[in-house]
Amino acid sequence: VLGKEIDVHGVREVMLALGGDNTVVQTIFDIFQGGEVSSVQLTTRADSFKNLGNLDNITLQGNLIKGEIWVPGVHLNLAQVKGRVMIAGSVLKGEGLEARLGNTIGREGVLRLGLTGDDALFHLGIGLQADLSQVPPILKRIIKDRQFQKAIDRISNLKGTATGYLVLGERLNSINARVDVRDFQLTAQYRPLPYPLEIDQGHFFYEGSKIALRDLVGKLGGSRFSKFSGKLDWGKEPFLEISAGKADIQMDDMHAWFSLTESLQRKLKTVKSIKGALRLAGLKLEGPLLEPQKWHFQVDGEVKNLMVDATFLPGPLRSNAAKLRATPQVLSVEAADAEMLDMSLKGSADR
16 A cells, blocks of 8 residues: 555554554554554555454554654654655664753654564654753653662753764663763752852763763853763762863852752851852762762862951961962862961961
């Protein structure tokens, strides 16, 4: 049977006429919920007229345009789908697929979907130009790990775009995801960070229980950074690791970050304010993602125009240049020259 310029509902009537109440035929049209077919060819061969409706004997191939497809397992409703589609041997195959999910556009997609059984074959690979605000709810449907879902719940006000490739598979009852993003821009609030995070560019990779970030360029509060890399693994306990590139950090921002760590928080109660611009020379941070009070870190850099106002000082301390080192236990400042009240000073201080 050959057809041209017909709608999906027309194909559905033909298939139901051949397949009757066949549950697989019903499944097919639960997936294909609407659209137009520019051309379609249906072939069935059997040793008897009665067996012509057996899905294993039917091959259906066509070119879909303006399609509406529901993807089981991940519960995605795709609109404006077009591409080459074939059904043969109880497997749905799609190639060269384009689709839209809200403001997210997919191109050059490949789909393999078994039509029988809860553990049926499932594979979706597609290039994406994504609206990042749609990503957290989709990931929560796909990834059931409790710790991962807690981490996702800490993200709010996520906005941005990303270009990359998504792979989902390989069985309907056990769907794993792999995401490779080569370019993205975003703004988001992530608890417990005290300021909104802005990323202008970078590389993102996700698979299994691991996320890797590389060459991030962006802003946190009034501080800018570049060439930052990090890893997150929530296999047993969500674990965060960050290594430094370059950064220009405002010291009042740094004061707020240090206050997240319980050991330094107690010591910094005596520091009313700390200002200046830190040029980062080195940074390493690691620890359980959801427990910042247990983070281990070391920050090294040079501070310009430093000013510290603290209860343990007789007056504000000023320095044109100073070296800084911070760990969860110690905040150390070494000034080549400094002023306090009417005194000129040279030395170092630990807190």
